[in-house]
Amino acid sequence: MSRKVACIGVGMTRFVRRAHESPGELAAQAVEMALRDAGMSIDEIDSVCLGTAPDAFDGVHMKGEHLIAGAGGSRKPYMRHFVGGGTGVFSPIHGWMHVASGRFDTCLVVCEEKMSPCNPHPAGAFVTIFDRVTEQPLKLTLIHIFALEMRRFMHVYGYNEKEIAQVSVNHKRNALGHPAAQIAQEITVDDVMNSPVLSWPVKRLDISPTSDAAVAIVLASERVARARKPAPVWIEGVGFRLDTAYWCSRDLAYPNYVAMAAQDAYKMAGVVDPARDIDVFEPYDPFDYKALHHMNGLLLDKTGMKVKDLLFKGAFERTGSHPMCPSGGALGVGNPISATGLMKIAELYFQLSGQAGERQIQKPLRRGVTQAWGDLMQVGTVVVMGSDGAAPNTKSLWNGLKAEDLPGTAIKSVDDVPNIPDSPDLRYAWDNGVGISTYLDGLRHGRIRGSFCTRTSRMLIPPRTFSEIGNLDPVSGTFDLADTGTVMTYTVSHVDWDSSPLPKGKVNIFAVIAIDGAGDHTGLVHLLRDVDPKDVKVGMRVKAVWKKEADRTGSILDICHFVPLKGRDTPATPRRIKAPEQTVLTAGQTPGRIPLTYRYTAGVAGSRFYKDLAAGKVTASVTGDGGLMVPPAIFDEETMSMLEPGKVKPLEGGSGFIRSWTAVHEDRSGHPLDAPAVIVQVEFPGVRGSVFGRLALRDGEAPSEGYPVELVKAKATSPDQVTFRLKA
Numbered sequence: 001m002s003r004k005v006a007c008i009g010v011g012m013t014r015f016v017r018r019a020h021e022s023p024g025e026l027a028a029q030a031v032e033m034a035l036r037d038a039g040m041s042i043d044e045i046d047s048v049c050l051g052t053a054p055d056a057f058d059g060v061h062m063k064g065e066h067l068i069a070g071a072g073g074s075r076k077p078y079m080r081h082f083v084g085g086g087t088g089v090f091s092p093i094h095g096w097m098h099v100a101s102g103r104f105d106t107c108l109v110v111c112e113e114k115m116s117p118c119n120p121h122p123a124g125a126f127v128t129i130f131d132r133v134t135e136q137p138l139k140l141t142l143i144h145i146f147a148l149e150m151r152r153f154m155h156v157y158g159y160n161e162k163e164i165a166q167v168s169v170n171h172k173r174n175a176l177g178h179p180a181a182q183i184a185q186e187i188t189v190d191d192v193m194n195s196p197v198l199s200w201p202v203k204r205l206d207i208s209p210t211s212d213a214a215v216a217i218v219l220a221s222e223r224v225a226r227a228r229k230p231a232p233v234w235i236e237g238v239g240f241r242l243d244t245a246y247w248c249s250r251d252l253a254y255p256n257y258v259a260m261a262a263q264d265a266y267k268m269a270g271v272v273d274p275a276r277d278i279d280v281f282e283p284y285d286p287f288d289y290k291a292l293h294h295m296n297g298l299l300l301d302k303t304g305m306k307v308k309d310l311l312f313k314g315a316f317e318r319t320g321s322h323p324m325c326p327s328g329g330a331l332g333v334g335n336p337i338s339a340t341g342l343m344k345i346a347e348l349y350f351q352l353s354g355q356a357g358e359r360q361i362q363k364p365l366r367r368g369v370t371q372a373w374g375d376l377m378q379v380g381t382v383v384v385m386g387s388d389g390a391a392p393n394t395k396s397l398w399n400g401l402k403a404e405d406l407p408g409t410a411i412k413s414v415d416d417v418p419n420i421p422d423s424p425d426l427r428y429a430w431d432n433g434v435g436i437s438t439y440l441d442g443l444r445h446g447r448i449r450g451s452f453c454t455r456t457s458r459m460l461i462p463p464r465t466f467s468e469i470g471n472l473d474p475v476s477g478t479f480d481l482a483d484t485g486t487v488m489t490y491t492v493s494h495v496d497w498d499s500s501p502l503p504k505g506k507v508n509i510f511a512v513i514a515i516d517g518a519g520d521h522t523g524l525v526h527l528l529r530d531v532d533p534k535d536v537k538v539g540m541r542v543k544a545v546w547k548k549e550a551d552r553t554g555s556i557l558d559i560c561h562f563v564p565l566k567g568r569d570t571p572a573t574p575r576r577i578k579a580p581e582q583t584v585l586t587a588g589q590t591p592g593r594i595p596l597t598y599r600y601t602a603g604v605a606g607s608r609f610y611k612d613l614a615a616g617k618v619t620a621s622v623t624g625d626g627g628l629m630v631p632p633a634i635f636d637e638e639t640m641s642m643l644e645p646g647k648v649k650p651l652e653g654g655s656g657f658i659r660s661w662t663a664v665h666e667d668r669s670g671h672p673l674d675a676p677a678v679i680v681q682v683e684f685p686g687v688r689g690s691v692f693g694r695l696a697l698r699d700g701e702a703p704s705e706g707y708p709v710e711l712v713k714a715k716a717t718s719p720d721q722v723t724f725r726l727k728a
Contacts, residue, residue, distance in 0.1 A: 005099045006225035006232035007092075007385070009038025009218035010346040010398070013408030015182040015334030018116040019212035020409040020417050021634075022603030023058060024070030026214035027112040028635035029407035031072045032642050034108070034216035037397050039228055042640040045218070046104035048073035050080045051091030051111040053337040053374070056125040058117045059422060059598035069637040071110040071216075083242070084129075084374025085284060087111060088215070088341020089381035093238045095219045096383075105221045112214035113336035116414070117598045122210045124498035124596055129376050131245075132430045133440070133590050134462055134556050135525065139497040143207070144510050145377060147199040147491035148525070149252045150289045152512075154201065155489065155538045156253035157304040159292070161201050165192035166311070167288035168205055168331050174318055175328020177358030179401045180343070180408075182334035183209055192288075199493035199510075200533075208286045211334035213408065215342040217349070233352045236367070237269030237384035244468050245376050248512050249460070249522040252489060254304075258297030258371060261380035265369070269384040274299050274369070275306060278384070280351050280361060281322060282344040282370035285329040294371055295324065297380070318361060326351065326359050341372030345383060352387035355398040364389070409604070418602040418610045420719070425669050426594040435464045437587040438478055438579050440554040446546050448483055448559075450518055450574075451475035459518035459574070478579040482516035482572040483544035484565055485523060492533040509533055513542060513562060516571035529561040541565040555590075604645050605632045612648070613722060616713035618656070619648040620687050630689040654710040654727050656682040659690060661703040678703055682724055693722035701726055 011033025013019075013026050021029070027050075035042060050071045055063045064080025071078075077098075083090050088111050095107040115122035126142040153159065166189055175184035187205065195204035225232040239261035243250055250256070262274070271277045283294035295307045310316055316324035327333055327347035330340045348368040350356040367386040373379055411417055432440060435451065439462035442449035451463035455470035459479065466472050490511040494502055502508065509528040514520045528536060529545070542562040552558040602610055605621070609631045612619040620628035621643050623636050634645050661680045666672055678695040680703060695703055696712060708727040715721075 003100050003102055004222040005096045005219055005235045006222065006229070007217050007235065007345070007349045008220050008225050008229045008232055009034045009040065010216070010349055011035070011037060012180050012215040012343060012346060012406065013213050014403060014406045014410065015180050015211045015213040015336060016408055016410035017182065017209060017211065018411050018414060019114060020411050020601055020604055022601065022606060023060070023063070023112055023114045024067055025603050025605065025634055026114065026212065026408065027067055027070035027110055027216070028640065029642065030112070030214040030216040031070070031108065031110060031640050032635065033407070034218050035640060038218040040106070040218060042072050045072060045076065045106050045108045047077040047098050047107045049091050049095045049098070049107060049109045050078065051082060051087040051109070051338040051342065052080065053082050053084050053087055053113060054125060054128065056118070056128050056594070056596060057113065057115045057122060057337070058600070059424065059596065067112060070635070071112070072108050072640050074637050077104070082338060083379045083381065085286065085337050086341065086372045086374040086379035086381040087338035088343070089345065089370060089372035089383050090240060091338070091342060092217065092219065092235065092345050092383060093240060093381060096235045096238055099219050099221050105224050107219045108216060109219060109342065110214065110216045111338040111342040113339050114212045115210045115336060116212050117600050119597045119599060121499040127497050128594055132592055133432060133436050136592065137555060137557050138526065140510070140525070141495070141497045141499060143199050143202060143495060143499065144491055144493055145247065146287050147202040147493065148489045148510060148512055149377065150201055150287065151491060151538070152252040152489035153289055153293055157308065159289070159308070162189050162193060163311070164289045164292065165189045165206065167285070167291050168192050170317060171285060171288070171291070171325050171329045171331040174326055174359065175332025178328045178333050179403045179406050180213070181328055181332055182211055184328055184332050198495050199491045202287065206288050208330040208335035211336035213334060213336040213339045215339045215346055217342065217346060231353050231387060231389065233349045233385055233387050235383060236386045237265035237267070237271065239264030239268070239380070239382040241380045242375070243378040245378055247377050248524055250377070252512070254302050255293055255297040255373070255380065257378060257380035258294050258373065258382070259300055261382040262298050262300065262369070262371070265382040265384045269367070269386070271367070271384060275322070278367050278369050279365045280326065280348065280368040281324045282327065282329070282347055282368065283324065284341065284344070284372040285325055285331050286335050288331060290373070291324060291329065294373065298369060298371055298382070318359070323361050326356070326361055337374070341370070341381070344370040344372070345385070348385045350398055352385060355396045357399045357401065411601070414599045414601055418607045420600045420602060421598070422600065423597040427591070428593065429589040429591050431589055432587045434582040434587055436462055437582045438463045441580050442480065443556065443558040444552045444554040446549065446552070447480045448515055448524070448544070449478060450481050450515070451478050459522055461515060461518055461522050461524055477576050479574040480577050481518055481574050484571055485513040485515040485542060486520070487536065487538055487540040487542060488512045488514050488520065488523060489538060490528065490536050492536070507533060509536060511542070511562065517574040526559060527561040528563070530563040541569055605634050608632050608645055608648065613711070614715045616711060618651045618691060618711055620651055620684070622647045622649055628687045630684060630687055630691055651684050651687065654708060656684050656691070656709050656724065658703060658705055658707050658709060659683045660705060661695065680709065680724060682709055691722065692719065693724050694720070696723050696725045
């Protein structure tokens with residue numbers, strides 16, 4: 001892959017808590033702007049890469065396919081992928097591969113996230129990423145995990161809460177100059193310290209908001225880039241690494257996955273000393289401590305001394321020697337997960353080409369680095385970008401841009417616009433597998449078990465049949481371990497798994513506990529009880545409290561909790577055992593369900609569609625060439641041009657005809673209907689697109705392709721209520 005690749009165009013919507021637009025509309029708005037910035041049409045785009053984080057955020061299965069029209073991917077080579085929060089930097093890496101390989105000259109990279117449909121809170125979607133057997137029953141949320149990591153980071157590197165809070169202050173202030181910013185504000189360290197505690201040490205102002213937004217960029221080969229832009233911004237190096245999903249087995253203080261990805265990117269870009277060779281940094285900052293945590297990895301400094309020194313000197317200020325997140329980052333601009341990382345790629349494009357407006361760093365810039373991170377705290381994605389040189393404040397579309405110039409419509413409540421509720425009954429029976437079955441069998445007998453990897457001399461908890469960090473070698477044995485251990489980190493949580501407040505006066509203390517005999521590199525997460533939160537310390541010795549033997553079922557909840565160890569402290573020696581005979585047939589299953597519901601805004605075009613249906617009309621959007629398209633839309637997916645939402649034309653009520661039909665005997669959950677429902681696809685002469693709805697049949701009537709139909713006037717507020725009847 002020897003071809004040079006440049007970013008030559010950027011588009012983004014505003015970052016908002018709740019957007020009126022549908023996911024496809026947000027994506028299309030960002031795409032249209034990026035194409036305009038690049039001076040290109042969609043016909044000049046050879047390929048499309050789409051990044052979105054888990055489908056559980058907005059409850060749309062195969063969301064990549066759902067977004068293909070809004071992302072400009074119709075009838076083009078198209079790839080969707082996600083690695084949680086790391087997606088926004090992973091997506092341009094995929095786009096870079098397409099162009100650098102020589103397969104394509106151009107690639108449109110789009111990242112979209114609409115988190116607001118998820119109820120009771122978008123954070124609730126994260127319940128789906130934890131191990132369904134060993135962690136989900138504890139009702140963990142990512143805020144708990146971040147808090148555990150933050151406490152470990154503070155303990156190892158000697159930070160206090162006020163020092164870390166300064167990062168939030170800096171980033172939210174930097175975002176005051178960003179037109180897309182959701183929560184830019186001038187705050188103080190005291191404001192952060194006095195904000196509500198979510199899961200100590202994480203407070204409300206330590207954390208970024210949930211957001212809806214889309215960002216798009218255009219990547220091009222050197223030949224195309226130099227013809228389009230006087231000062232292209234090049235992708236000089238890329239790197240991506242994933243660590244094990246067993247997060248209690250990782251070093252929570254230092255992000256090895258970021259450091260390894262950075263080393264790959266630096267080698268490609270010719271960066272020898274990142275502190276000297278890089279002019280601007282955009283680390284991923286969903287929490288304020290994460291910016292410092294990730295900077296340790298980006299500067300390849302496991303001691304942490306370099307980052308600490310730069311922070312205390314004010315070097316991370318926009319006017320400092322090592323400006324960090326001049327955009328305002330996730331803490332100030334917002335955090336629509338996958339779109340956040342691509343916003344940071346866009347910021348480097350702005351800074352390195354002199355188009356950052358009020359945010360422009362007023363010194364010569366040659367190179368910048370951005371990084372994103374996600375999944376279960378295991379992903380590192382890094383991109384180094386560089387320029388041939390550009391004068392600050394280059395005249396462009398982006399300099400001087402204000403919030404009102406960007407698309408994206410914020411609403412206060414989903415009830416402000418037409419919306420569609422959905423409560424999918426998502427139930428599963430998860431296979432335990434051989435290793436986890438051995439673990440659960442141990443819990444049933446009051447034992448914590450692990451397996452041993454001889455290649456790395458590490459005990460693995462829970463037991464695995466292979467070592468993911470030892471060349472996938474099979475493990476050499478299974479051991480019964482002590483039920484005592486040492487607290488490596490902890491959090492005092494005031495919120496439940498869905499981020500809702502716990503009952504007044506109640507807290508949950510979660511801890512990562514290094515089990516005796518397994519070493520301090522591995523352990524398990526569980527609750528602490530019978531201890532005042534103020535008395536919990538890193539290094540505290542604790543012991544498991546078990547359910548009565550008759551009440552144990554083979555679950556992580558067979559351990560009620562851990563309590564401070566009192567009296568004689570003589571850890572038991574690991575005892576090798578013969579693992580119970582297990583096969584894929586006898587290993588068993590763990591039942592569960594995903595407790596999420598959704599409320600979808602109908603979008604700008606959908607709102608118009610339902611409004612017209614309530615008036616007994618089917619209306620079509622008028623496209624740029626005067627054609628008609630149903631249902632109404634705010635963009636034309638063939639040209640990726642934006643359409644006027646109010647520019648619609650009523651269709652003749654009885655001019656529709658059945659293109660296709662089917663008789664449905666089950667509802668969406670697979671339950672039998674009392675009577676079959678006939679669903680029809682209705683087209684209109686000379687109109688692009690079609691409308692789906694129910695067909696109301698009278699006695700003796702039967703559907704048939706080509707038969708004319710007319711709309712039944714009714715107050716339709718969801719697709720289930722759009723009804724046609726055969727025309728007499």
